Amino acid sequence: xxxxxxxxxxxxxxxxxxxxxxxxxxxxxxxxxxxxxxxxxxxxxxxxxxxxxxxxxxxxxxxxxxxxxxxxxxxxxxxxxxxxxxxxxxxxxxxxxxxxxxxxxxxxxxxxxxxxxxxxxxxxxxxxxxxxxxxxxxxxxxxxxxxxxxxxxxxxxxxxxxxxxxxxxxxxxxxxxxxxxxxxxxxxxxxxxxxxxxxxxxxxxxxxxxxxxxxxxxxxxxxxxxxxxxxxxxxxxxxxxxxxxxxxxxxxxxxxxxxxxxx
Amino acid sequence: xxxxxxxxxxxxxxxxxxxxxxxxxxxxxxxxxxxxxxxxxxxxxxxxxxxxxxxxxxxxxxxxxxxxxxxxxxxxxxxxxxxxxxxxxxxxxxxxxxxxxxxxxxxxxxxxxxxxxxxxxxxxxxxxxxxxxxxxxxxxxxxxxxxxxxxxxxxxxxxxxxxxxxxxxxxxxxxxxxxxxxxxxxxxxxxxxxxxxxxxxxxxxxxxxxxxxxxxxxxxxxxxxxxxxxxxxxxxxxxxxxxxxxxxxxxxxxxxx
Numbered sequence: 100x101x102x103x104x105x106x107x108x109x110x111x112x113x114x115x116x117x118x119x120x121x122x123x124x125x126x127x128x129x130x131x132x133x134x135x136x137x138x139x140x141x142x143x144x145x146x147x148x149x150x151x152x153x154x155x156x157x158x159x160x161x162x163x164x165x166x167x168x169x170x171x172x173x174x175x176x177x178x179x180x181x182x183x184x185x186x187x188x189x190x191x192x193x194x195x196x197x198x199x200x201x202x203x204x205x206x207x208x209x210x211x212x213x214x215x216x217x218x219x220x221x222x223x224x225x226x227x228x229x230x231x232x233x234x235x236x237x238x239x240x241x242x243x244x245x246x247x248x249x250x251x252x253x254x255x256x257x258x259x260x261x262x263x264x265x266x267x268x269x270x271x272x273x274x275x276x277x278x279x280x281x282x283x284x285x286x287x288x289x290x291x292x293x294x295x296x297x298x299x300x301x302x303x304x305x306x307x308x309x310x311x312x313x314x315x316x317x318x319x320x321x322x323x324x325x326x327x328x329x330x331x332x333x334x335x336x337x338x339x340x341x342x343x344x345x346x347x348x349x350x351x352x353x354x355x356x357x358x359x360x361x362x
Numbered sequence: 363x364x365x366x367x368x369x370x371x372x373x374x375x376x377x378x379x380x381x382x383x384x385x386x387x388x389x390x391x392x393x394x395x396x397x398x399x400x401x402x403x404x405x406x407x408x409x410x411x412x413x414x415x416x417x418x419x420x421x422x423x424x425x426x427x428x429x430x431x432x433x434x435x436x437x438x439x440x441x442x443x444x445x446x447x448x449x450x451x452x453x454x455x456x457x458x459x460x461x462x463x464x465x466x467x468x469x470x471x472x473x474x475x476x477x478x479x480x481x482x483x484x485x486x487x488x489x490x491x492x493x494x495x496x497x498x499x500x501x502x503x504x505x506x507x508x509x510x511x512x513x514x515x516x517x518x519x520x521x522x523x524x525x526x527x528x529x530x531x532x533x534x535x536x537x538x539x540x541x542x543x544x545x546x547x548x549x550x551x552x553x554x555x556x557x558x559x560x561x562x563x564x565x566x567x568x569x570x571x572x573x574x575x576x577x578x579x580x581x582x583x584x585x586x587x588x589x590x591x592x593x594x595x596x597x598x599x600x601x602x603x604x605x606x607x608x609x610x611x612x613x614x615x616x617x618x619x
Contacts, residue, residue, distance in 0.1 A: 282608035284538035284554035296426075296557040296591070298540030298608070300549055336553075350556070352538045352608060 103139050107131055112146035115245045115259050124202050124247035127255050135175060140257025141320075147260065148183055159329055160184040161317065162240060163309045164261040166302040166333025174253045179303065181313055182261030184329055190267045193346075193358045196241070201264055204243050204341040206359060207334035208285045208295065208349040210306045211238035211268055214330070218314040219323035228311045231326075234272035235280075237351040239287075239359045240331050241265040242338065266331055269349075269357035278353025281305045285335035288348045297336020306332040363398055365405075372405035375517050378503035379406075384461045385503055389510050399512035400576060407442045407518060415444040418585055420573060421498060422565045423519045425589025426557040438559075438568050439511070441519030443585060449525045449615055455499065456618040460522060463501045463597045466590035467541040467605045469555050469562045470496035470526050477570040477580040483563040486570060492529035493536055495607035497543070497615070498587055499523040500594055524587060527605070527613030537561045540608040541591045545601050553592035555607075562588040 111128040118125040132139050152158065165171050165179045190196055198204070215233030243264030246255050256262045280299045287295040303309040309332045317323050324330065339347070341361055350356040371392060378385045388394060394402065411417065423439040449455055457463055474491035501522035502509055514520055538556040542549050555562050565588035573580050580586065597603070600619035606612050 279540070279608055282540040282542060282606060284540040284556060284608055286538050286554050286556035286560075288560070291560070293556050293560045296554040298542055298552050298554055300540070300542045301552040304549070350538055352535075352540060352554075 103132060108139070108142045108146055111143040111258055112150065115143070116147060116150065118202070118245035122199070122202060124245055127246050127250050127252065128258055129252050129255060132254060134252035134254055136254050137176070137257060140254040143258035144182065144260055151185065157186040158183055159186045159189065160331070161313055161324065161328070162261055162263050162331040163313050163333045164256070166309045174256070176253050179309060179312055179333065180253070180257050180261045181316065182263040184263065184266065184331065188263070188265045190265060192267065192270045193360050194267070195360050195362045196265060196267070198344065198361050201241065201243050202245060203249060204241050204264055205338040206287065206341055206347055207240045207242060207338050208287050208297065208336055208351065209238045209240050209302070209334055210280065210299070210332050210351065210354065211236050212310055212330045212332060213272070214324055214326055214328045217323065217325045219318060219325070221318060223311065223314050223318065225307060225311050228307060228314055229275055232275055234274055235278070235354060236272050237269035237349055237354040237357045238331055239267040239347065239349050239357055240334070241267070241341070241359065267357055267359045268329070269355050271355035273354055280307055283354065284352040286350050287336070287339055288350070289339070289345060295336045295339045297334070299335055301335050302333040309333045363392070363394070368398060368401050369405055371516065372402045372409065375402065375503060376406040376409045378461070379518070379522065382459050382461055384505045387504050387509055387513050388516055389513050394512040394516060396512055396515060399515035402516035403441065403518050406516070407444070410444060415446045417442055418445050418448065419443040419587070420569055420580065420584070421519060421521045421524070421587040422569055422589045425559050425565045426591065438572070439515055439519045440569060440572050441521040443521065443524060443587065447521065447523050449523050451525055451527055451613050452615065453525070454616045454618055455523060457597055457599060460499070460501045461503055462507055463499050463522065464594035465497050465499050465543070465597055465603055466594040467543045467551065467553065467592055467607070468496045468498050468590055469536065469558065469588045470494045471566055471586040471588065472529060473580060473582055473584050473586065476582055479574040480571055481567060483561070483567055486566045487532060487563060490532045490566070493532050493610065494529045495527040495605050495610050495613045496587060497525045497603065497605050497613060498590070499597070525613050525615045526585065528611050530610045534609065536610065539610060542606045543592065543595065544604045544606070545595070550595045551592035555591050557591050558589045565589050
């Protein structure tokens with residue numbers, strides 16, 4: 100990590116919190132923090148995680164971001180990133196989502212894995228991940244940026260809880276083996292049009308690969324994934340900007356459908 | 363425009379396709395209506411039938427949002443498929459035979475009954491014997507892949523070759539099948555059959571309607587290519603190109619080194 104004072108880390112963390120609370124985006128943190136330093140980004144994110152946990156928010160899982168090679172290239176990195184999921188970010192299928200909670204939302208179609216076992220040992224393998232998954236559901240991740248106009252560098256997005264916003268989970272839990280995580284088709288429909296399409300392979304080749312990366316990374320970070328955690332494993336296709344009220348339906352072949360209802 | 367003029371234009375696009383040479387956009391010289399462009403296509407493909415090729419189906423184009431965005435157009439178009447355009451599954455093509463070939467993943471329908479006119483998706487599916495994963499090699503004969511709507515229609519809607527995988531039963535849900543197209547094992551395009559008009563059967567319904575408008579019957583045994591499930595990827599030499607389609611299998615071909 101570059102030479103960065105703790106005061107600057109705290110300053111960045113507070114700017115993002117204030118932006119979220121006031122509903123007014125802030126300028127990029129890169130005016131006083133190194134734009135491409137992942138560790139600085141996570142230090143800012145950690146400061147806010149500590150703050151929110153202290154405030155009583157309940158940690159219910161993680162999101163994985165930057166799981167598309169093209170998006171990694173845009174931000175000049177060769178790895179995904181992660182952010183925290185809190186209970187107040189979760190919505191049920193079709194429930195009304197107030198746009199007032201969001202600044203500049205976009206949505207992505209993903210597979211959510213819910214864990215039945217802890218993933219807290221060293222040297223985790225794909226077998227551990229597959230065995231720990233209780234079920235999968237279709238999920239709409241609503242990403243958002245507290246940074247004005249999404250002018251983010253890798254440090255900015257990581258600091259900003261990996262640009263997470265809210266999420267909606269489907270209601271048809273499926274076991275691994277009941278669908279094809281690599282080849283499952285994904286479509287988001289809005290007003291009768293397919294506005295984004297993709298497939299499982301768009302997420303690091305296979306959403307399970309992304310989940311293994313997260314599990315290993317969380318062990319190293321000292322905050323391992325635990326039974327009951329929800330993992331939003333990463334986008335299966337392009338992001339779709341949400342420009343106003345309306346319903347967006349995600350269908351993932353074999354996993355069913357889920358609706359985000361913005362009001 | 364009289365038929366002699368249209369015939370002359372048809373010869374220009376036919377020769378370009380036959381020799382794999384780029385030509386200037388027709389619209390720089392001629393003002394073709396969409397109807398005249400389809401006339402040129404019919405006449406140009408007629409020249410190919412005269413050389414012994416046989417029509418074996420039709421292809422639909424501009425059926426996906428990705429495609430519309432890529433091409434800046436929003437109309438459904440169609441072209442004719444011949445037996446000579448069919449590349450065997452696992453076969454090889456030489457990109458020297460093309461101008462600037464691109465490949466896109468598609469879904470193919472095989473007809474067991476003739477289709478003609480306006481119909482419901484259910485009626486259209488009643489005529490379908492099987493579905494298969496497919497790849498279409500598109501190759502605009504125009505310089506820099508640049509064209510307007512009449513240009514591309516006159517140029518057989520950029521169709522040049524196609525590869526069909528194993529046939530599958532059509533009585534399954536194929537509305538949202540994941541499609542992963544790989545060059546040498548690395549994914550280059552990832553999408554879903556849902557990008558074909560939201561449901562590939564809509565492309566089949568469109569094919570029956572548009573063929574009827576042109577006075578053509580989609581015949582028993584014909585193949586209907588429903589349109590690209592992703593954007594097209596440019597081909598180069600020495601590639602193995604593979605499409606992996608959810609539930610319905612694989613199809614591949616290679617390009618000569």
